[in-house]
Amino acid sequence: MHPGLTRRLRQVLPTARVELAALPDVPELQLYLLNADFSNAALTPEEISAVLDYPAYWIFCWASGQVLARHLLDHPHWVRGRCVLDFGCGSGVAAIAAAKAGAARVIACDLDPDARLATATNARLNGVTVELADDFETVDATVDLILAADVLYDRSNLVWLDRFLHKAPQVLLADSRIKDLHAPGYRWLDRRTSTTWPDLDEFDDFRHVNLYLGSQVRRSELPSQA
Secondary structure: OOHHHHHHHHOOOOOOOEEEEEOOOOOOOEEEEEOOOOOHHHOOHHHHHHHHHOOOHHHOEOHHHHHHHHHHHHOHHHOEOOEEEEEOOOOOHHHHHHHHOOEOEEEEEOOOHHHHHHHHHHHHHOOOOOEEEOOHHHOOOOOOEEEEEOOOOOHHHHHHHHHHHHHOOEEEEEEOOOOOOOOOOEEEEEEEEOOOEOOOOOOHHHHEEEEEEEEOOOHHHOOOOO
């Protein structure tokens, strides 16, 4: 059990704990996550309300995060020697995989201070170094590649797709919620099956993760307005 992260989590879920977990699809990595035997069956109304007010996404390694991490470790050319930004890093799994795969610089960005703490802790656990950022807009590094996993659970987040391509020439996007993304500059790459860990027993649809590549479009490639 990790005492510091457990204290943070218990402000919301008093009976939960954060413990070391091996990832089914990325056995090279270990993360501190919610204890696998935690049951939400006994949550009080007050605890349910607290969870809704503060969804601690960092206590899970989501299926899309596992797929993105697996892809980077299997295809390290995506990140080798590059500056990579992991948007909405959560547990830090994609950022850590990028560092393991040879990225020259990895920036893990998340608004949630607990997610940043979890990412830093998990990075040390896996023997890599990542930088932390709390605001995407203030990152002033020259970013070569943006990583984003399961950030489109809310359709209002679709506006980020264009912002990503203003920040970096390429984006690797993994998502289990949107099955057929149609957005300027993005194309489908692959589809893989995975599981959120600890297993949330989600609908089968959410176990199927699509990978998309976003690329900046040259002005000469834009459709004619004539």
